[in-house]
Structure formats: structure tokens, C-alpha cells
Amino acid sequence: MNRTPISTHVILICGAIFMTLPVWVAFATSTHSAETILRDGLQFWPGGHFIETYNEVLFVAGGVMKKVTAMEMLKNSLILGIGFAVGKVIISMLAAYAIVYFRFRLAVPLFWVIFMTLLLPLEVRIIPSYKVVADLGMLDTRAGLIIPLIASATGTFFFRQFFKSVPDELLEAARLDGATAWGFFKDILVPLSKTMIAAILIIMFVVGWNQYLWPLIMTTKEENYTLVIGIKQIYQVLNEGGELPQFQKAFALTILATLPPVMVVLVFQKWFVKGLVESEK
Amino acid sequence: MSGVKLKGVRKVYPNGAEAIRGVDMDIKSGEMIVFVGPSGCGKSTLLRMVAGLEGISGGDISIGDRVINDVSPSERDVAMVFQNYALYPHMSVRGNMSYGLQNRKMPKAEIDQKVTDAAKMLKIDAYLDRQPNELSGGQRQRVAMGRAIVRDPQVFLFDEPLSNLDAKLRVQMRIEIKKLQRRMNVTSIYVTHDQTEAMTLADRLAVINNGLVEQMGAPMELYTDPKTLFVASFIGAPQINLIPVKFDGSTLNCGSLKLSGFSGLPENTELVLGVRPDVLAPNNAGQFKMRVDLVEQHGGENLVYGALDGVTNDDGDELEICMKAGKDMLPDLDSNLTLNFDPSTAFVFRKDTGERLI
Amino acid sequence: MKRVQFEHSPIPYLFIAPQIIIIVIFFLWPAGQAVYQSFLLEDAFGLSSKFVWFRNYSDTIFSAAWLQAFGFTIIFSTIVTFLSLGLALLLAVKANEVIRGASTYKTMLMWAYAIAPPVAGLMGNLMFNPLIGDMYVFMNSLGFDFDHKLDAYDASFVVILISVWKQVSVNFIFFLSGLQGIPKGVQEAAVLDCKSSFRRFWTITFPLLAPTTFFLMVINITYAFFDTFGIIDTTTQGAPGGATTTLVFKVFQDGFRGADIGGSSAQSVVLMLLVLGLTVIQFRFIEKKVHY
Numbered sequence: 068m069n070r071t072p073i074s075t076h077v078i079l080i081c082g083a084i085f086m087t088l089p090v091w092v093a094f095a096t097s098t099h100s101a102e103t104i105l106r107d108g109l110q111f112w113p114g115g116h117f118i119e120t121y122n123e124v125l126f127v128a129g130g131v132m133k134k135v136t137a138m139e140m141l142k143n144s145l146i147l148g149i150g151f152a153v154g155k156v157i158i159s160m161l162a163a164y165a166i167v168y169f170r171f172r173l174a175v176p177l178f179w180v181i182f183m184t185l186l187l188p189l190e191v192r193i194i195p196s197y198k199v200v201a202d203l204g205m206l207d208t209r210a211g212l213i214i215p216l217i218a219s220a221t222g223t224f225f226f227r228q229f230f231k232s233v234p235d236e237l238l239e240a241a242r243l244d245g246a247t248a249w250g251f252f253k254d255i256l257v258p259l260s261k262t263m264i265a266a267i268l269i270i271m272f273v274v275g276w277n278q279y280l281w282p283l284i285m286t287t288k289e290e291n292y293t294l295v296i297g298i299k300q301i302y303q304v305l306n307e308g309g310e311l312p313q314f315q316k317a318f319a320l321t322i323l324a325t326l327p328p329v330m331v332v333l334v335f336q337k338w339f340v341k342g343l344v345e346s347e348k
Numbered sequence: 349m350s351g352v353k354l355k356g357v358r359k360v361y362p363n364g365a366e367a368i369r370g371v372d373m374d375i376k377s378g379e380m381i382v383f384v385g386p387s388g389c390g391k392s393t394l395l396r397m398v399a400g401l402e403g404i405s406g407g408d409i410s411i412g413d414r415v416i417n418d419v420s421p422s423e424r425d426v427a428m429v430f431q432n433y434a435l436y437p438h439m440s441v442r443g444n445m446s447y448g449l450q451n452r453k454m455p456k457a458e459i460d461q462k463v464t465d466a467a468k469m470l471k472i473d474a475y476l477d478r479q480p481n482e483l484s485g486g487q488r489q490r491v492a493m494g495r496a497i498v499r500d501p502q503v504f505l506f507d508e509p510l511s512n513l514d515a516k517l518r519v520q521m522r523i524e525i526k527k528l529q530r531r532m533n534v535t536s537i538y539v540t541h542d543q544t545e546a547m548t549l550a551d552r553l554a555v556i557n558n559g560l561v562e563q564m565g566a567p568m569e570l571y572t573d574p575k576t577l578f579v580a581s582f583i584g585a586p587q588i589n590l591i592p593v594k595f596d597g598s599t600l601n602c603g604s605l606k607l608s609g610f611s612g613l614p615e616n617t618e619l620v621l622g623v624r625p626d627v628l629a630p631n632n633a634g635q636f637k638m639r640v641d642l643v644e645q646h647g648g649e650n651l652v653y654g655a656l657d658g659v660t661n662d663d664g665d666e667l668e669i670c671m672k673a674g675k676d677m678l679p680d681l682d683s684n685l686t687l688n689f690d691p692s693t694a695f696v697f698r699k700d701t702g703e704r705l706i
Numbered sequence: 707m708k709r710v711q712f713e714h715s716p717i718p719y720l721f722i723a724p725q726i727i728i729i730v731i732f733f734l735w736p737a738g739q740a741v742y743q744s745f746l747l748e749d750a751f752g753l754s755s756k757f758v759w760f761r762n763y764s765d766t767i768f769s770a771a772w773l774q775a776f777g778f779t780i781i782f783s784t785i786v787t788f789l790s791l792g793l794a795l796l797l798a799v800k801a802n803e804v805i806r807g808a809s810t811y812k813t814m815l816m817w818a819y820a821i822a823p824p825v826a827g828l829m830g831n832l833m834f835n836p837l838i839g840d841m842y843v844f845m846n847s848l849g850f851d852f853d854h855k856l857d858a859y860d861a862s863f864v865v866i867l868i869s870v871w872k873q874v875s876v877n878f879i880f881f882l883s884g885l886q887g888i889p890k891g892v893q894e895a896a897v898l899d900c901k902s903s904f905r906r907f908w909t910i911t912f913p914l915l916a917p918t919t920f921f922l923m924v925i926n927i928t929y930a931f932f933d934t935f936g937i938i939d940t941t942t943q944g945a946p947g948g949a950t951t952t953l954v955f956k957v958f959q960d961g962f963r964g965a966d967i968g969g970s971s972a973q974s975v976v977l978m979l980l981v982l983g984l985t986v987i988q989f990r991f992i993e994k995k996v997h998y
Contacts, residue, residue: 075800076807082797086874090821092840093829109833109840156778162725170720177722184733187987188932190954191978194961195739195972196732216726226785277822279936284962295822302828314838321825321832328820333813340816340879347744401894421900434891439952447909448899495895 075193091105092323097121097318104314116315124319135289137297137323144276145327150213151275152268159222159267160260166223167230168238184220189281206328207291212282216275222267229263230256269335273328294324351377352398352535358406359393359559369559370407375552378533380526380696382550383539385582390559391539392507397536398430412503422451427496429504431512433488435480435495441467442476445495459498466497469528481610486517493525497532504529504536510545522548527658543583547571555579575685577702580695581620586651589628589669591659592699593622600696604658607635607637609691610706618699625651627693634688638669640679650677672700731893736976737978742991743865744971755968764971772956782866782927783930790870791922794877799907801878802885813880818875825934830868831941858949861942865950867939869934876929878921884918885911920992924985931981953977 092109099114125138166178189196196215205211233256241251252303257264282296292300300318352375357466359368364490375381382567382593393579396402398409400421408415416424427448433446434541449459468472470490480488483610489509496504500603526549530537540546545695546553548569554564555578563575568584574580580588600606600621644651650673655666671687679685695706728879744762746755766772768950801811818826833841834854845852845860854860888911896910912919938944944951944959949958961970 077806078796078800079807079811080801081813082793082874083811086818086871089829089833089871092833104838106837108843156727158728161721163716165721168891169715169721171715171718174718180729180734184729186978186982187733187737188928188981190957191974192733192736192740192930193958193974194967195736195743198739199732199736214728218732223725231970248715252721263829269806273820277820277825279822279824279939280958284850295729295824297976298822298824298828298940302831304753314832314835317828317832321829324825325821328822329817332817332820336813342885345720399898401897420901421898426893426898428898430891430895432889432891434889434894436910438893438916450906451902452899495899647886 089148092321093318094322097315097322099315101313101315102287105225120315120319124316124323129248135197135292135297137294139290140292140294140297141323143291144295144324146202146209147212147278147282147293148328150209151216152271154213154217155222155271155275156264156267158217159226162223162259163226163230164256166248167227168248168251181220181223182333184218189216193280193284196262200285207284207288211285212214213275216278216281222271225267226260226263229260233259265335269331274333276328298324350535351375351379351502352537353410354394354398354407355410356407357394357397357401357404357409359390359397360405366550367559368405370396371448371559372559373554373561373564375534375535375537376636380529380536380538380549380551382538382540382546382553383556384543384546384553385556387541389556391541391556393600394503394556395507395537395539398503399426400424411423422448425498425501426503427501428507428612429489429492429496429509431508433480433492433509435488435491437480439493440477440479441472441483441494444480444491445498448495462498462500466494469526470494485513486521488554489513489521493528497528502535504534506536506538506541509589510540511673512544520672527550543582544585547583553583555582555589569630574622574695575704577620577622577697577699577704580697580704584624584626584639586670588695589623591623591656591669592661593619593621593696595619602659605636605656607691610696613696613705614698619705620697620699622695622697623669623689625670627689628671628687629673629689630668630671630685631688632686634686636687638671638685638687640681640683640685641668642681643678645675648675649673650675652677652679652685657684732789738875740971740974742971743967744975745968746971747968758968761795762968763976766969769974771951772953773954774948775951775953778862778950779931779954782862782869782934782950782952783927785866785867786873786930786934787923787926789866790873790876791926793870795881796883797874798878798885799911801882815876818872819879821872822934823869823872824940825936826868826872827937827940830864832873832935834864834941837911838946856946858946861946862948865934866944868937869930871924872937873929876925880918881915884915888914900995920988924988927984927988928981931977953980 092111095113096104096110097120099110099117100118104110124136125141126136162181165180166174186237200206200211200215203211237255237259238251241255246254253265276293277295278293279295280298282293283299286292286296289300297320301320352373354371354373354375357368357371358366360366367403371394373381377406385391393402393566398411399405400419402419404417408417410416411426411639414620423458438448439447443641445463445466449462454462463476464473467476470493472487472490473495475483475487475491477614478669480491483491492509510521513521522545525538538545538549540549550567552565553567553570555562555570557578563570563579565573574583577590581590591602591605593602593607594617595610595615595632596600597615598611599608599618600613602621607621638650638652639657640654642653644653652673653668655670656669659667661667671685695704697704745757745759747758747762748755797815801808801815804811820965830841833839834845836842836853842852850860851857852860854864892910892914896906900909931952931955934952935958938950938952938955939958941952944955948956953973957970957973957977961965962974964970
């Protein structure tokens with residue numbers, strides 16, 4: 068076979084630049100002082116203010132009400148991301164197990180109930196969802212943030228697909244060995260699903276971390292903001308604030324909001340792609 | 349009609365591994381050449397170099413008068429039948445067979461004619477409008493061949509096409525391929541690791557080992573006159589009996605075994621004696637004894653396996669040999685048979701180079 | 707379903723209960739509420755409500771603002787889907803051909819999946835910012851009188867650009883995986899049968915990618931309809947004059963900003979039906995043709 072032509076590399080390089088340049092510029096610009104930015108515009112090379120700016124953003128309270136630091140928002144985002152991922156995996160695995168391995172009367176209708184959630188994205192039930200959470204007194208709580216998000220069908224479908232591919236013989240052998248339903252699940256199915264669980268955890272962490280609309284409407288106190296919501300605050304400050312626009316802080320916040328999920332994706336790339344691709348129904 | 353010439357052909361991979369280390373070959377027009385050898389010997393690589401699916405690191409390959417080193421695969425006028433059939437899953441049988449011709453801008457009427465003719469020849473005309481996933485393995489195999497046939501190429505290339513079929517189908521298809529090739533008289537290169545396929549299909553056979561052609565010739569020639577130990581042990585089923593021996597000037601010795609009837613061999617060198625199972629016969633005046641371990645009854649003939657008396661191999665175990673005999677030869681297990689063979693039918697090889705001395 | 711299953715027992719209900727309970731409380735009940743509220747008209751103070759049948763629906767659907775949002779959503783989704791699919795396909799095909807540097811390219815093209823739409827939106831917003839944004843300067847230097855705060859087309863351009871940018875990664879991942887799923891033998895047979903790699907791509911590779919493409923189309927349309935909310939909210943906010951308002955953004959606007967619960971709920975229901983309809987169409991008519 069021939070060597071790859073130059074045009075292929077050119078196209079790929081253009082694509083790579085297109086995809087990475089914005090973030091690089093965001094990072095580089097974040098390391099300069101506000102004055103530099105205002106004077107010269109976006110920066111392509113890192114400046115000298117990295118520590119100063121990030122320190123300020125992380126530890127000095129900002130925001131409209133000046134009540135929360137990026138560090139706290141980072142913590143909130145982490146809790147959301149991890150809580151969401153773990154919650155989703157648990158709920159979905161349990162439900163998928165029931166659907167795949169049991170024959171029970173309500174199996175089909177319940178399956179459709181779960182499937183229907185795919186047709187009911189949050190945006191479509193946003194206002195009443197808010198009301199339900201408010202009525203339950205769960206506004207501004209971690210539970211209220213995480214729980215309503217975790218029951219959508221995507222996770223269940225992942226695991227359903229995966230469980231279906233597990234050989235029947237495994238269950239037959241386990242039953243001959245006297246395993247109970249819970250025992251089979253705990254001792255055999257879960258360990259078997261380790262890679263799948265890892266992949267789903269990674270994807271769902273990213274999804275949870277990146278949640279926007281729901282946290283936006285149900286956190287009213289600044290201390291509970293996630294990083295991604297903090298972004299919105301910057302937007303508002305930028306447009307309405309009278310002070311010198313602190314662009315470097317704005318960029319710094321976007322970098323902070325981007326970094327953890329991107330790191331997770333890059334480090335666990337293999338598992339991530341595997342899990343993402345195996346979701347193809 | 350064209351022959352295929354290979355001159356000093358070499359293939360080196362980017363990591364330095366040499367897959368083909370200098371192959372010369374002159375394939376005549378209309379010949380069916382079979383490349384045979386163990387896994388990893390390079391036979392498929394060589395075939396794919398003729399097809400253009402692998403690049404050529406050194407040397408020349410010509411089809412007819414044309415050196416095709418730098419010619420793209422679709423312009424070499426070769427057609428290939430793949431091991432996994434490689435049918436286009438989204439096209440019907442007709443579509444699969446027409447695709448190559450459509451790309452060559454052949455008029456539709458002509459394409460249809462060729463496809464119908466080929467389909468009839470291969471008895472797949474009833475399936476022309478089916479999809480590949482609706483066909484059995486054998487049917488898919490025929491479609492793969494049909495796709496090659498309609499191209500009417502100068503060279504047919506077969507890459508282990510029968511490996512994925514069950515045993516009975518394999519025998520049937522083997523015969524059909526041979527008949528087809530004769531009829532169409534197209535130069536063909538066929539790759540297989542199955543020595544029976546090789547022996548039965550080839551006009552000439554090339555035994556390939558480690559990137560080199562050890563021997564090339566008519567099947568029977570390789571059977572009766574192998575040039576190297578490798579060829580002798582690769583060709584022939586059941587495998588030739590090999591006994592490590594040393595020559596002391598008058599007899600070949602191994603353990604307590606002494607065989608006479610040999611001369612002109614170097615002394616004090618490690619040699620290997622090769623005796624085919626079919627030249628062994630029970631004879632009370634025989635030169636050696638065998639303790640019977642197993643008798644396989646194959647219907648028309650029997651294979652008697654046993655341990656050679658007085659001999660151990662390099663690991664200190666008994667040396668197993670095999671004798672081919674008629675269906676009435678049914679010795680008891682653990683009985684001793686005295687065997688003999690005509691020394692002129694045996695081969696003696698040097699152990700170090702594998703070169704055949706006698 | 708599996709051949710081997712456990713017999714009747716309360717256990718499956720226990721396993722499936724957590725998910726079902728959450729779904730009932732946080733999915734079905736609110737969805738039902740949304741439908742119910744769409745039939746109500748609340749007074750200005752939210753103290754009483756009147757049952758008005760389908761008036762919310764007719765008020766909404768025939769309003770200029772909603773129609774504008776509907777039109778924009780359709781056009782926006784189409785453009786974003788096609789552009790991001792096209793770009794991603796091109797990149798995936800090239801990435802599949804390359805040997806040296808393959809993993810570097812792939813990493814650099816994949817990572818944007820992890821960035822949140824609003825974050826991408828804000829980054830893009832800053833890059834188009836008249837004060838500091840190079841993109842702003844760049845567009846003006848090309849001769850466009852570029853002002854995305856005032857001009858509807860410019861605003862749409864910004865939103866489309868950012869939306870496409872983010873989505874290319876996901877499509878790239880799936881296309882690449884789909885390409886690698888095509889059996890090597892089939893590709894080689896095609897090389898022998900067809901000289902032009904361009905023709906080979908369209909007659910062999912692309913048809914065999916159809917299941918992936920179909921799947922991605924569904925994902926992309928969902929993305930364009932819903933996930934782009936984050937992008938719009940941190941860039942144009944639907945301005946100028948509703949030119950970049952998608953249907954979902956309007957639901958949010960009317961419901962949370964405008965306090966028009968009834969109208970917003972009606973819009974939600976309509977949106978849901980729209981997506982449902984689109985999904986049904988896609989599955990009914992395209993899915994069958996796409997699997998081999």
C-alpha cells in the first residue's frame with residue numbers, strides 16, 4: 068500500500084487545529100493580565116499571570132453576590148459529576164438486571180415506562196420538575212440536584228445491551244451451583260461488567276459535570292453553584308458589570324470548567340470510546 | 349493469456365521484518381500454481397504482492413510482458429478470491445458480480461450477460477437477487493468466485509478460499525475449482541496451508557518456508573524427489589517418518605538400530621532418515637521392529653502407529669513411526685512387527701541444513 | 707430476552723423499583739403536570755387559573771414568535787447536523803487512513819466531547835467579543851459588517867459555528883468506530899474492483915456506514931434541538947429579536963422569565979410531539995434500509 072498522501076495530513080492537521088485552537092487560546096489568554104487583554108485582544112502564547120489569576124479565581128470569592136470561589140464551585144461540580152455517575156450506574160444496573168433476567172408480569176409495561184424517558188428530555192418538563200423539587204423541599208440540595216437526573220433510560224439501555232451479550236450458560240452454571248438472584252448479580256454479573264461500569268462511570272461523570280439547565284434553575288444560592296453554572300454568571304457580569312471586564316478570569320473559569328472532564332476523557336480514552344460505541348443499539 | 353514472472357522479489361516491513369527474502373518464479377500462462385507452507389511463511393504475502401495489496405520492497409513482478417510493481421491493483425487485470433469471501437454486504441449477488449465491471453465502464457448489456465453466464469457456470473443463478481447474508485458459506489464462496497470469473501482477468505488469485513468451509517464441502521469445491529480453472533485456462537495462483545489441496549490442485553507446487561521457496565515443481569516430483577527435509581516432511585500425508593541417524597561407514601545407526609543398504613554418506617554428521625509410511629511393509633527378514641500402539645482404520649486402508657524399537661528421540665522419548673497398509677492389516681496392540689523398506693525409496697538429509705543427500 | 711430467566715418472585719420488582727420510582731416522581735408526574743398546565747391560563751399573580759382548553763396551543767403556535775423559533779430550530783438543526791456530520795466524516799475517513807501520528811490526531815479530534823455546551827458557548831462568545839475577540843476582528847476584516855449583537859445572520863453564524871464545533875467530536879468518534887468495523891477483506895476487494903478511491907468511498911464505504919450515520923443523525927438532531935440551549939444561553943440569548951431562539955430556548959424564556967406557565971407548557975408539549983414525530987419518521991422509514 069502507498070504512503071499516506073500529504074493531503075490527508077493537511078486535512079487532519081486543519082481539523083486538529085480547528086478543534087483545539089479555541090481552548091488553547093482560552094488558556095493562553097487566561098494567563099495574561101486584564102489590561103493586556105483589553106489592549107491586545109486574545110493571546111496565543113501564555114503570559115506570566117498564571118498563578119496569580121488562577122489563585123484569585125480559585126480562592127477569592129467572585130460571582131455576582133461575591134459569595135463563592137471557583138474552588139467551591141469545583142467541589143460542587145465534582146460532587147454532581149461523581150454522584151450522578153455512581154447513582155446512574157447503580158440504578159441502571161439494577162433495573163437492567165430485572166428486565167433481562169426475569170420474567171415478570173409487569174416487565175414489558177415497565178420497560179416501556181423506562182423507554183419513554185428518552186422522549187421526555189428535561190426541557191420538556193422543566194417547569195413542573197422545578198415545582199416538584201421545590202414542593203419536596205429539595206431546592207438547593209445535592210439530592211435534588213442529582214436524583215431527578217439519574218433515572219433516564221440511557222444507562223439502563225447500556226446495561227441491558229451488555230447483559231444480553233453475557234452467555235446464558237453462566238446463569239445456568241450459577242443456578243446449578245445454588246446461586247440466588249441477588250447472589251448471581253453480586254458475585255458474577257457485576258464483576259463481569261467491570262469494564263462496562265468503568266466506561267459508563269466515565270461518560271456519566273462527564274455528562275453530570277456538564278449539566279447546565281437543571282442546576283441553573285434549581286440552585287438559587289451562589290454557594291451551590293457548579294462550575295458550569297458559574298460560567299453563566301460570568302456572562303451576566305460581562306454584560307452588565309461596570310468594572311473593567313476581567314476577561315482573564317472569565318477564561319480561567321472556562322478552563323477550570325473544562326479541565327476535569329477533558330482530563331478524565333483523555334486519561335481513560337480507551338474505556339471511554341468503548342463504552343460510548345457500545346451504546347449503539 | 350499471460351504468465352507471471354517473479355524476479356528477486358523481496359518484502360521488508362517498516363519494523364525491519366523480512367517477510368519475503370528473494371523469490372524467483374516463472375509461472376506459465378494457464379498454469380495453476382499453488383503456494384503452500386506453514387502459517388507465517390509468507391505465502392499470502394507473496395500472493396497479495398501480486399495483487400497489489402502489499403507493496404514490493406525489492407525485485408520485479410511481471411504479468412505478461414508488463415512489470416506491474418507500480419501499477420494499481422485494479423489495473424493489473426487480476427481477480428482475487430478471498431478467504432472470508434469479502435462480499436459487499438449491501439449489494440445483491442448480482443450487484444457483487446457486476447460492481448467491478450461497472451467501474452470499468454462496461455456496457456450494461458454486456459455485464460448482464462457475463463454475470464448470467466458466470467452464475468450459471470457456478471450454479472448460483474437462482475441466487476442472483478439475494479443478499480450475501482441470506483446465503484450459506486458454500487454459496488457465498490461461489491459468489492466470490494463468480495465475482496472473479498466475470499472479470500475475465502489474466503490472473504486468478506486464490507487466498508485460502510476453502511478454509512472456512514466444512515470438510516465435505518471443501519472436497520467438492522476443490523474439484524470444482526480445478527475443473528473451472530482447466531476450462532478457463534487462466535493463469536492461477538492458489539494459496540493454502542492444506543497439503544492435500546496443494547497436491548491435488550497444482551500443476552506445479554511451490555513450498556514456501558520463511559520467506560523463501562524451498563522447492564517448486566509438479567506435486568509428484570516434490571513427493572518422490574524432495575530437495576530438503578522441510579519439503580519432504582511438509583508434503584505427504586501421513587507425514588514422512590523421520591529418524592535421526594549417524595553413518596558409520598557401512599550402516600545408519602540410531603540407538604540400537606542398524607540399517608544397511610546405504611553408502612556414500614558423510615560420517616560423524618547428524619543426519620535424518622526419511623521413510624514414507626507407504627514404503628514400509630511387514631517383512632520377517634526386516635531390519636527393524638515396531639511395537640504397535642494404535643491402528644487407524646480409514647476404510648480402504650489402515651495406518652499403523654507404533655514405537656520404533658531401540659530408538660529414542662532427542663528428548664529421550666520413544667520415536668513414533670507410521671506405516672500405511674491395507675485394510676486387512678490388523679495387528680494386535682502391543683504386538684511387535686518386523687518391518688522393512690527398500691533403501692532406494694528412502695531419503696537421507698543433513699540435519700543442519702536440511703539438504704537432501706540421498 | 708434471555709433464554710434462561712428466573713421465575714416469578716418479588717425480586718425483579720425490587721431491582722427495578724428505584725428507577726421506576728424516580729421516573730414516576732420526576733418524569734411522569736412533571737410531564738403530566740406540563741400537559742395539564744398547558745390547558746390552563748394563570749392570572750397575572752398566579753393566584754387562580756382558568757381551564758382554557760387549547761387556547762394556549764393556538765395562541766402559541768400561531769404566534770409570530772413561536773413560528774420564528776420553529777423555523778429557526780428546523781433550519782438550525784439541519785445545518786448543524788449536516789455540517790458536523792460532514793466534517794466529522796471527512797476527518798474520520800482521513801484519520802482511518804493515517805498510520806503515523808494516528809493516535810495524536812484522534813485524541814486532538816475527540817476531546818471536545820467533554821466540554822459543556824455553555825462553556826463552549828462562553829468561549830466562543832469571548833472570541834467574538836468586540837472588545838477583545840479576534841474572531842470579531844477577523845470577520846470584519848473579511849468584509850462582512852459583522853455584529854452578532856445586531857445582525858440576525860451574524861448571530862446565527864456564531865451559534866451554528868460553536869454548535870458544530872462541539873458536535874464534531876462525538877460524530878468523529880462514532881464514524882471512526884464505524885469505519886473500523888468494515889471488514890478489511892471487503893475494502894481490499896473494493897480496491898481490486900475500483901480504481902477511484904472517491905468512487906470506492908461512495909459505493910462501498912458510505913453505504914456500509916449507514917447504520918452509524920443513521921444513529922448519529924438521531925443523536926445530532928436531539929443535540930441541535932435540546933443541548934444547544936447551553937450555547938445559546940451564553941452567547942446570543944436568542945437575540946437579536948428572537949432570531950437565534952430555538953423552540954427549547956423559548957420554552958425556558960417564556961416559562962422562567964416570562965412566567966407564562968400555560969404557554970410555556972403548551973410549547974413543551976408541542977416540542978415533545980415534534981421530537982416524537984421526528985423519531986418515529988426516522989425509525990419507520992430509514993432504519994429498515996440501513997442494516998445489512
